[in-house]
Every structure is written in structure tokens, then in C-alpha cells.
Amino acid sequence: MILGLANTWVAIVLMMIGLYIVIAQGNLIKKIIGLTLFQTSVFIFYISMGKVAGGSAPILAQGITEYSNPLPHALILTAIVVGISTTALALSLVVRIKETYGSIEEEEIQAQDES
Amino acid sequence: MINFVLLALLLIVAVGIMRLQDLFAVTMLLSIYGLMSATFFVAMDAVDVAFTEASVGAGISTLLLLVVISFTGRAERKTRHKPYVALFVVTVIGMLLLYGTSDMPYFGSSDAPIHNHVAPRYINDSMREIGVPNIVTSVLASYRAFDTFGEVVVIFTAGIAVLGLLSVSSKALSNSQPLNRPRGLYQQHIVIRIVAKILLPFIFLFALYVQFHGDFGPGGGFQAGVIFAAAFILYAMTFGLDAATAVVKPAVIELIAAVGVLLYGSVGIATLLSGGNFFDYDYLLADPIAGQHLGILLIELGVGLTVTCVMVMICFGFSLRRKAHEQKAVMNISERGPK
Amino acid sequence: MITAATLAIFAAMILALVRAFAGPTLYDRVLAVNMLGTKTVLLIALLGFVMGRPEFLDIAIVYALINFISIIAVLRYSDSNNFKDPDQKSISKEL
């Protein structure tokens, strides 16, 4: 089964794309978007771990014997809403930075701080 | 098989997000990314998660990013330094993580460690102990209620922090003259106004259904809260911010957000006082199952109230800031001058 | 037949995705997002039938509603100044 780990690999690649955006790109909004990608890759990783082959959604019903693991679902469900609140906090910081420095590019902000 | 197609699409969209310079296009791609990942969650049986990701990833987060981009402009400048260091760091970390996956259990194998500790108890005993068909709800609201309490408090704190960073004095807003620039959607687009009027009662009703049907199907306080907030924001967008703040004052929204957290916490205190552990709903009523039902109902209500009000609070915070900006725009530009 | 429809929806999604990448105007991208949203609603409905649990149509309803809200949001904020000409001029000046 060569594709048995494919979901994990894709999650890792997505995570690295997010990390690359955070490190390499100077625009603060782009950095926040990179963090969102990073976050979503973790969600994908958790949810893939919870899947059982042949299982069904963890809502009890007649005639279904095997269910996927409900624990990652409960964790990620709250993490998504917490994630959007923290993203909103980061975005409000960006708005304040834009008001103070007149720019949201990392390099310009640093140049203003040094001068 | 479906999951591989969806993962491939997700990868393509992520690469697009990395490559594009236009922040508006990136936001649109992020919205697509949210839709795709939510579909992936459906294919992975995580219907509750898909519910949340659909309303958050495609709805609220797109909206917040758009508001902020309307502050800051949509063009991203090219970074001047070469990204070799970042590329190096990312490659090394990625390789290490990929090496780490060689010990992971294969996708979908039912004897993986994750499926062998607490999960069988949740799946086999939750109907007897909690009496709710949706296992995710019983894990979220009963077995791990303390954990969820912490997360609700985090959401509430984030809401307060956003308010602290973005709030503008209401005097500054009301004293200044209303601008007579061409107003937004609510005066020009009569079609949107009528369709929104038709849809809004339906969305509110549907949010209530999601809130109270969460025990039996996908849904619950988090999802319902986000849908409620989205409906309210739709109202604010189509009829104007003033109309929306006339319906519910921002102060009332802040109050209700706090009431939600308090309601959640006081259910825990009530279980303590009636002789159980913190969030042990068995002791709320004489019949343990009825106690569990009451406890889950109350804390889902608390979660719903807090999430709705925090989301509305955040969006109003950004919109009011933007409005104050537009009124001061001329002054600011002349103040700042060329650097 | 349901599987065939699922495949067709996937194909349509990929084509719409290409349009979302290519642009060229802001509205083309919004159009592609809208189209992807509709296709996703259909895909979720079909997936429910493929997996044998069609109760999950609630999610499709949420998608339809949220899709509407996000399109309205895009149009609401695309009227603002930062989305239009001044910025495009500044892009062309820098490049």
C-alpha cells in the first residue's frame, strides 16, 4: 500500500507551503494567510488520522456498526473557531500597524524603525 | 479515491496562494481552499468539522480579509531579499517531518493507536452514558466540557482584544458629517435587498435548527453561532451598518458575549454545588440522562451566544474602524505626506 | 450514475479553478468562486448519496447560504477605493 501515507504527506507539504509564506514573504496579510494554511494542514492531518476504513460518520444510526474516531473531530471543531478568532486578532494588529506606519510591508516597517 | 482528488486540488490552490501577488486573488483562492478542505472533511466522515469549516473558512474569514484589504490595498510588493534561507529551512523541516511519517500507521487502518484508547469508550458507551446520538457532541459538550470551556474563554478573550485594538469612540463617529459618496449595496442594489429580506428569516431559522438539532445530527453551538453571525453580517452589509447597530447596540452584543461564557461556567458551578465534579451533568437532575441532556443544552446555548456575539463584535469592530477611516481619510493623507 | 455525476462535477471544478487562477479581472475570480461554491453544494449532496448517509444535506444548505453571503461581501468591499484604479496605477508604476 504505497499510498497509505499520502494524506500525511500532503498535510506536511501544505504545512511547509504555509511556513514558507510566513518566512519568505514580507506582506503582513500574506503572512497571516500563510498561518491559516499552516493551521488548515494540521486540521487535515488530524481528521485523516481519525478516519477508519469502511467506517461512517460518528452519528449513531441504525444498521451501522463501524464509526470513525470522534475525538479528532471534537478537537478540530473547536480549533477552527478559535483559529478564526486569533486570525481576527492578528488582522486587527495589522490594521493598527497600517495606521501607525502607513505600510504593511515588513521591510518598509523595519526601515522606518531604524531611521 | 475522492480524498486524493481533493488533496491534489488543495495542493494546487495552496501553490497558487504562494505564487500570486494580488492579495484580492489570494483571498478568493483562500475561500476556495476553505470550500475544498470542507469537502475533504465530508469525505473523511467529519461532518461536524465540515459544517464549521464551511461557515468559517469560506464565509467569515473571507469577509475579515476583505475588510482588512480594503484598508491596506491589494497589491503586495515583491520582496527584495532572495528566499534561499526560507527555502532551506522549509526543505529541512519538511524532510525531517516526512522521515517521521515512516512510523505512522497507514491511513484508515483500524488498529492504529488513536483508535484503541478512549475512542472505543466514546463510540460504544456514549449512548448509555450521555444519551445523545451525535458522538461528537457528547465528546465536545460532556466528556471534554472543561476543554471546550477553555476554548470558549479563548474566543471571548480574542474578541475583547480585537475590541480593545480597534474600538473607536462613538462620539468621533456621530459628530462627523455623513459622507455623501455613492453609498454601498443597500441603496443601489434593490435586488439584493429583496433577496436578503427573503433569505434572512430562513437563515436565522436554520441557525436555530443547527443549534438545537446538534444532539441528533451535525451541528451545535459553534456552527450555529457562526451561521447566526454570518446572517447578522449579511444584514449589516445589505442595509448598512447604522441599521444593524440600531437593531442591536454594540454594548448589548458585548454583554451577551459575556453572558454566554458566564452561562457555560455557571453550569459547571451548578454541578459542583449539587455534589458532582466540575461539568458532571449527572448530578444536575435526578435522572442522569436527563441531567446530561439539560447540561448539554445549556452549554451549547452558552457557546452559541458567545461565538455569535464575538464574531459580530469582531466584524463590527473592523467595519466601524473602516468607517472612521473614511471620514478622516482626507486629513490622514495630508498629515502623513510623502516619506 | 451518481459516480459519473461526481466525476463530472470534479471536472467542472478543475476548469473553474483554472479560471480563478487566470483572472484577469477581479470579477472573473469572483465568478469562479461562485461557480465553485455551487458545484461544491452539488458535490456534497452527491457525496451524501455515494457514502450512503444522505442525512448530511444540512451541510449543503449551509454552503449555499454562506456562498451567497461571501459573494455579497466581495461586492460590498470591492466598491471601496483600495480595490480599484489608484492601486492598479500604483502597481504599474512600480513594475
Next chain:
Amino acid sequence: MELLISISSGLCLLVGSFICISGAVGVLRFPDFYTRMHAASVTDTAGMVLILVGLMMVSPDLLVLAKLVMILLLGLLIGPTTSHVLAKSAFRNGVKPKLTSNSNDQGGDTSKS
């Protein structure tokens, strides 16, 4: 009767998916924004109606049927509305239709106006 229902449902799904794909090809290939939007909005609505009707015919119980009808009504309300608003605000913000194939290089593909 069973056979008739499954055949007609399959036919609906098939025609619906064909319409969806043709619409997507149109969105990809047409020359300017308005023709693309035309392709997208018409086929979106038609394809959605056909696929949902095809699913309704094979739905196992009444609740599923009711939810499918709800999605159908929402789609019929929302799809045309968004297309209308999109076209209107694109036109107001200066996206020009491409009138002829080569005389007007300002229109359609660029939003500078």
C-alpha cells in the same frame, strides 16, 4: 416503475453533469467577462436543477427529499441573484464587454478604463 424511476433519475444526472461541464468549458474559453458570466450562470442553475431532481428521484425518505427541495429553492433564489449583482457591479466599475474580436484591445481582458 422502479426501473422507470432509476432510468429517469440517471438521465437527469447525466444531462445535468453534461451541462455542468459545458458551462465550465464556457467559463474557461469565452473571450470576456460577460460571456463567461452568461455561460456560468445559465449552466449553473440548469445543471443544479437537473442533478438535484435526479437525486430527489432516488431519495430514500421524505426528510431527504424535503432537504433537497430546500437546496433547490435556495439555489434558484441565490444563483440568478449573484449573477445579476456581479454583472451590475462589474459594469459600474468599468469592465467593458469585448465588442469585436480585434478592434478594441482595451475591453474585456483588462479592467483599466
